[in-house]
Amino acid sequence: MSTSPRDLLRQMFDAAVAAAQPSHAIPHHLPKPPKGRMVVIGAGKASAAMARVVEDNWPGPLSGLVVTRYGYGVPCQRIEIVEAAHPVPDAAGLAAAQRIYDLAAGLTADDLVLCLISGGGSALLALPHPDLTLEDKQAVNKALLASGATITEMNCVRRHLSAIKGGRLAAACHPAKVVTLLISDVPGDNPSDIASGPTVGDATSCADALAIIRRYGIEVPPKVLAVLESGRGETIKPEDPRLAGIDTRIIAAPQLALEAAAAIAEKAGIKTHILGDSLEGEARDVGKAMAGIALQVARRGQPFETPCILLSGGETTVTVRGKGRGGRNVEFLLSLGIALDGQPGVYALAADTDGVDGMEDIAGALFAPDTLARAWAKGIKPKDALADNDGHGFFEALGDQLITGPTLTNVNDFRAILIEKIPT
CATH class of the missing domain: 3.40.50.10180 (Glycerate kinase, MOFRL-like N-terminal domain)
Structure with missing residues (x-):
């Protein structure tokens, strides 16, 4: 793959937004x-x-x-x-x-x-x-x-x-x-x-x-x-x-946006699987479940062979218990990352196609295999951030926020997980 994982995920998100203009x-x-x-x-x-x-x-x-x-x-x-x-x-x-x-x-x-x-x-x-x-x-x-x-x-x-x-x-x-x-x-x-x-x-x-x-x-x-x-x-x-x-x-609608994103990945030679355009549930629960799927793909090649991308849309929810800055997409992403626990070769992007995740003008964020390690090095405890509903604060401290400004459309949340093929 000539394009970096982060760049490819961002290109896919941009294509999803463009398709809904x-x-x-x-x-x-x-x-x-x-x-x-x-x-x-x-x-x-x-x-x-x-x-x-x-x-x-x-x-x-x-x-x-x-x-x-x-x-x-x-x-x-x-x-x-x-x-x-x-x-x-x-x-x-x-x-x-x-x-x-x-x-x-x-x-x-x-x-x-x-x-x-x-x-x-x-x-x-x-x-x-x-x-x-x-x-x-x-x-x-x-x-x-x-x-x-x-x-x-x-x-x-x-x-x-x-x-x-x-x-x-x-x-x-x-x-x-x-x-x-x-x-x-x-x-x-x-x-x-x-x-x-x-x-x-x-x-x-x-x-x-x-x-x-x-x-x-x-x-x-x-x-x-x-x-x-x-x-x-x-x-x-x-x-x-x-x-x-x-x-x-x-x-x-969300399905159209996901298909546009999938086309970008396919051009890059990576098989893409749309898992659903209407996934719901607590953001942290959906994140943990998606991490389980990603780990099975990365470690076992099931149900999909690597490299591949898992795409999904819909709208998760957040039950606010902490005092953090919230955002359902960053909460999903933080929960996903904690469950992945530094698994090599897994990258993710989660963002709202309207450019606003929660109450802030921040679309979402990106996650990489080294995200948790970089957080710990800064003295940030990922599980504490999740418990405080502070996904925005977590990703801001790492410089991994996705900020688009007004996109002038809205087809709900966009989630992409890229799983690379790890040499044996």
């Missing part, structure tokens, strides 16, 4: 111009980039507004771009969500609403149920993020505490035609889970959301419990006539 996916999914108005709305880390592509490829007049994460804005001429906080919502997100909801009002059957949705939209569309406040939503979001709940479970709760998610935005657009273009960041690519499904009917219930809160022992404001227990937070169901004829299209 809106410029590749949106143009051939644009609908025909309507008789009436064309209104563009949307939310997510990729929504501004999506809006720019729509502007560049739309033949007629249009207007609209999308909300994206701070730092993820892209200049547009006719579509207004608003930036707001993620993953905990703020007042800017609240105001933008209300304006987006208002844009949906008063449309006719001749009008077309193009809704651009990507990961991060749940926090960015921060329009709470009428009985709740932004502070209530912030408290719930923080508690969910620290609970260990899956993204599907978190979004179930969020939908039932919202005035715009769970199909409510689509219902507000009625009788206009609605076309939703989705960049998926959720395991299984379920449209109702992407940004909590603002234009998709929801089959879950308030009782389901309440069960999730109780299952994880999440402390929420009394008003939140009241909304769920009373059923006042019920979402729009798939059979609702206001949702009839809505056109929902997934234009980019």
Whole structure:
């Protein structure tokens, strides 16, 4: 292999991100111009980039507004771009969500609403149920993020505490035609889970959301419990006539990104195995399990011969118990490395394709056979860092962080483990 393991892994990650760029996916999914108005709305880390592509490829007049994460804005001429906080919502997100909801009002059957949705939209569309406040939503979001709940479970709760998610935005657009273009960041690519499904009917219930809160022992404001227990937070169901004829299209997803990364490895002459695009579970548990597979490959040539690369996507979770700087990808990577215990010839990269792992503008990190030894030489104890949920602090001290800046897309986590052939 002429390319170094670190460089190859980074090239694969870059290819995964490039494959999910809106410029590749949106143009051939644009609908025909309507008789009436064309209104563009949307939310997510990729929504501004999506809006720019729509502007560049739309033949007629249009207007609209999308909300994206701070730092993820892209200049547009006719579509207004608003930036707001993620993953905990703020007042800017609240105001933008209300304006987006208002844009949906008063449309006719001749009008077309193009809704651009990507990961991060749940926090960015921060329009709470009428009985709740932004502070209530912030408290719930923080508690969910620290609970260990899956993204599907978190979004179930969020939908039932919202005035715009769970199909409510689509219902507000009625009788206009609605076309939703989705960049998926959720395991299984379920449209109702992407940004909590603002234009998709929801089959879950308030009782389901309440069960999730109780299952994880999440402390929420009394008003939140009241909304769920009373059923006042019920979402729009798939059979609702206001949702009839809505056109929902997934234009980019984790599997596509993994296949693009695999193509880079194959060109380098290394066999690549995609283990799944929707792996979930505690990040440290998934890391330990993946290390077990990597060790069997390295030592026994089973189930794959070396050299090879193991690829996976999805979204793991972190139950926060320590006081470190978190990040599910760096937690996975640190757990993987501890379990590998310096195994020669095994390298890994884990990062979020949106460039943000946890609460920080750091995509993830890289791991090498000498990572643990370098940490010990600096007086850093890897197991202590893992116990304190301090993956970012660990990899920062070693200079092994992966920092991309805003990638303007989001197809969830990317994990690659390179296992070299060790001469006997």
